[in-house]
Amino acid sequence: MNKLQNTLLANAIFSGMSGIGLLLFHKEIADIFSVNSSTTFWIVGIALIYFASTITYEIFKQRPIPILFIIIQDILWVIGSIILLVSQPFGISITGNYIIAAIALIVFFMAIAQSKALSKVDTIDADGKKRLRFKTIFNANGTKVWKVISDVGNVYKVAPNIDDSSIVSGNGEGMIRSCSHGKDSWTETCSLWKEEEAISFVVHTDKPDYPYPLSFLQGAWYIKEIDSNNTEVEMIFDLKFKNKLQNLFVYPLMKFKFGKSFNVLLDNWKAIIEEHSNGSWFFA
16 A cells, blocks of 8 residues: 555544544543543544544545545544543543543644645655646547647647647747646647647746646646557646645645646547547547
């Protein structure tokens, strides 16, 4: 298992064992805490067991947004514990307060460990760059696929996250393209152009008016003909945030949105390629 899975496993075990303990010994724990009713303890026990089950699910799925939500719940537990320790609304015993503080400290360190591990997801180098990959196979030969994908000036017609696009200058490698989405706009330079093989664009993130929190963004499209009826296309996006905290709080949402956008893009490309096979062109 990777580091993120290990931190989640530790949290799942601790939360699950705590929940089971509260369920089995809620009356004894109520006595230790010097409170009259044990109802709260077994209710919290059930909640912790459910929480542990959601963590266990994410150990296998490793979805950034749900994992971020798990971390937020851990932080809320710590904040709630601090409020209890400071306000003392239920007259909890000194031993009970020590137990609350100890558990809060453990949960705090687990939240930190999970946060560090989540912020490293998809990181490819010591500089902090992240990489997203999308791959599919089109039922067409490489020439047909290339003709669609290399129509880079019309990318706005297939990409749901781009409202407009145009070639500013140049052709092939060195070409400059302008894109926009809503009120935001940016330019990018073609850094690689190999006929029927690969295209790559580097976004001008250093421009003062660049609207997104990235210090680096590069997208590449690789085309590999498997046979006369099948062609593999792989999209690779390398990116780096301006602020390290954005790796934790922004990247999970960005990865989710990128995934949705590029699934739509691939579907649109597929529709165009199939339409071309019938003798017509979407961009014509």
